[in-house]
Amino acid sequence: MGIIIDKNTHAIVQGITGTQGRFHTKLMLEYGTKIVAGVTPGKGGMQIHGVPVYDTVEAALEKHPANASIIFVPAIFAAEAALEALENGIKTIIIITEHIPIKDAVNVMTYAEQVNAVIIGPNTPGIITSEESKLGIMPAHIFMPGSIGMVSRSGTLTYEIAAGLTRKQLGQSTCLGLGGDPITGLNFIDVLKMFRKDPQTKAVVLIGEIGGNLEELTAEYIIKEKYPKPVVAFIAGRSAPPGKRMGHAGAIIMGKAGTAESKIKALRSAGVNVAEKPSDVAKSLARIIDI
Amino acid sequence: MKIFEYEAKTILAKYGIQTPKGGLATDVNQVREIASTLKPPLAIKAQVLVAGRGRSGGILFADSVSEAEKSAEKLLNMQIKGIPVRSIWIEEKIQVKNELYLGITIDRANRSYVAIASTVGGMEIEEVAAEAPEKVIKSLIKPQHGFRSFHARQMARKIGYSGSQLTTLGKIFEALYRVSMDYDTELVEINPLAETFDGKFVAADARIIIDDNALFRHREYKKRLLEGESELTPQELEAIRNNLAYVKLNGNIGVIGNGAGLVMATLDTIQFYGGKPSNFLDVGGGATSEKIAAALNIVLSDPNVKALFINILGGITRCDEVATGILKAKERVGVTKPIVIRLVGTNEEEGKRILTEVGIHVLESMEEAAQKVVKISKQEEER
CATH class of the missing domain: 3.30.1490.20 (ATP-grasp fold, A domain)
Known part of the structure; x- marks a missing residue:
């Protein structure tokens, strides 16, 4: 169970011959993820950790049917890689690559919307459905199977909070990063909708940060839909000054929009439990789950 | 990357928009x-x-x-x-009858570009949107069609223009869209666009922000960024050269961590316990010891820093690399300020061993470490 990926997910790795692609293909295989092929233009015929490499997505899919792709291709070519996967019918695409130009990302998202594909990222740690499949770069040992769904705009902060949950024996169904860029595929609302339908998920952890208004829109959604599962949130960037990009391209307060204060207020008014510190997330959940 | 007003105006003029x-x-x-x-x-x-x-x-x-x-x-x-x-x-100086606002920026919630027009020019558009939302007209731009002249004319009509002024405004808006695409802008705005007494439109002020991630397509600006011609401090420049995300703040606790969200949460936690961070510094994933040493150099070059907090949660980043980097920096610059280190994750044991051998104590809890560094910073401040 869980959302988006599970044990039936068969994935290709685009950019499999690069340092990151190679390294994480090994870790994903070790986790049990079904990686059926890799793609790097000009490197067709190679093998990486036993995974056959092809020059094009089309060629890979002729031999190895797949329903997902994870992209490690450098920023300059990453949008092209995503379009190639989309055009060849892949409906779940995880873009790990950071620093993709906004214009390119907008093109990818528009196309994905037209063909009803799910894009996670760019600039995401990926997605993990505990003990079923991992398409991402997160350290697997901090996760354990359970009933908490996690969705986040950050990488290491998610690990911090997930490790805290695991320490308290609060296992996770699926955990995914939306990506730290201004333009991403999935957003919080999309993922909340999926968690709502997933019988394994009993509660949701939402990790937001400054920039944009997705957390505020999510709060509106929770109110409007009377969201049936408890949501606990943490918002990073309370101490961030306006106008400065805090590491993520998307983490910037513009004028009066995008402050942590506004997000926390909106979420609290929607009945979401917003934690003061990362470790409080697990504490809050423990209380809720006990009830 | 922000560019200067005169550069923005030069670009707009090249696209046929009248400037003073x-x-x-x-x-x-x-x-x-x-x-x-x-x-x-x-x-x-x-x-x-x-x-x-x-x-x-x-x-x-x-x-x-x-x-x-x-x-x-x-x-x-x-x-x-x-x-x-x-x-x-x-x-x-333009003799102004009316001041308008025209801009094209990113609409994150809709994963798209958006064109914005308003009859209230000369103010920050967010302020107008907050105070008088009915005076801000928006039109989502779908990349497959782009922003066409009819979109532009529709907007001109909605802000109250007709006839030849409507078509002129339409042309200006279309030109803005072309600038936006050609220069990979996050924001291009004319604010105010002055309507003169003879019915013409002149860009009295202009602002362009180019998407940093697209600078590889705009090498002249990329080059300038690296040469430090755009008002960067030496620390900011050093950070760019070493691929570190760095933001200067006003406190006295230096912060280094891996991952933007984790570093932001670290700053928040320091503030929660009553301390003041001096900076944001994210070394990113998989940082080498060289990168860690460069990060220490940058943070410690701020004379206001009384204590340093290194917060690493190793995923791709290896704790032993971090530990080696800290030792390298200590050798090179002779770090004398107190350091509090929280180090967990990949190769944690080896990292701890390296640091404990030279007498550096390593903590496991981020919050415990934050409390400790706040306490030290206050003691140092009182000295």
């Missing part, structure tokens, strides 16, 4: 030469990239060449929000 006649000067002699070719009254505008330039006294007006010289001299000796004024733009 003017020129760029870096000293008073140039001001005299330029001013004598223009028709007064004149606007003398400091070229700095900080917001709120007008309110900070960075724009002056002059009715003669000699007045222009005096204003220019004043501006050239001025700092705006700590940034020295290095150049000024002198232009003919």
